[in-house]
Amino acid sequence: MFRYFHLVLFFICTVQTTNGLSIQPKVVNGTDATDGKYPYAVSVRYFGYHECGGSIIGDRWILTAAHCIYSSLVSNATVLYGTVHLQNGESPESYTAKVIQLIQHDRYTALAPSYENDIGLIKLKEPLQFNDRVQPVNLAESVSPTPAGESGVLVGWGYEIDNGSVPEILQQVELMIYSDVACFEAHHGEAQIHVHLCAGYPEGGKGQCTGDSGGPLTVNGTQYGIVSWSVKPCAVAGYPGVYSKVSTYRQWIYNKTGI
The missing domain is CATH 2.40.10.10 (Trypsin-like serine proteases)
Structure with missing residues (x-):
């Protein structure tokens, strides 16, 4: 059963090894960012x-x-x-x-x-x-509409999988911005369109996870979202990540x- 969860990672849980072996997960299906790109x-x-x-x-x-x-x-x-x-x-x-x-x-x-x-x-x-x-970063203005259908970029040091660990290198991933209506419907009314926007893919497999909370979602260099919450497992099909809508605030x- 899916459950809603914040994507926060408290310091007492930031373990970097499993059974003595170093692991390097990341934003779900992200790639390494280079210094200065973000x-x-x-x-x-x-x-x-x-x-x-x-x-x-x-x-x-x-x-x-x-x-x-x-x-x-x-x-x-x-x-x-x-x-x-x-x-x-x-x-x-x-x-x-x-x-x-x-x-x-x-x-x-x-x-x-x-x-x-x-x-x-x-x-x-x-x-x-x-x-x-x-x-x-540039911030979306109060009058900015949700850039539905456009490609956004999420960057962060969050897990690649549930119960993973933080990576050493900042990760980047391109996500599709959902319309307000599609965001509302995907989360069965739990995402509130006046304060939230959604990004991900209908088929899942890309998006935010634990440790990405608070991170920026940008479109063409302007920040439209702040990572807020999602459902487990991370980046599951049909449940896009939910972001606080910068324009509202x-x-x-x-x-x-x-x-």
């Missing part, structure tokens, strides 16, 4: 371990999912940026930013299956220095960040 992609970390994905939207601001926000752990939160190499459990000084504030949407509904308002922000202690490998983002 300069906005970051790893949100607690105690040095990957928890969620996120995107750079300003020199001191990261966009992620609300369920990736643990306000009580702000002093143990960091953001890995400017590299495709996860370096899980390590905190390379040149690629790690300290966090000063964690903001969860005040109307986030942490209840299955809808998880409405699943959006959060991370404020960094010091501004990032932009270069070829560190850049903010554009004003909220501006009110909190000025961006």
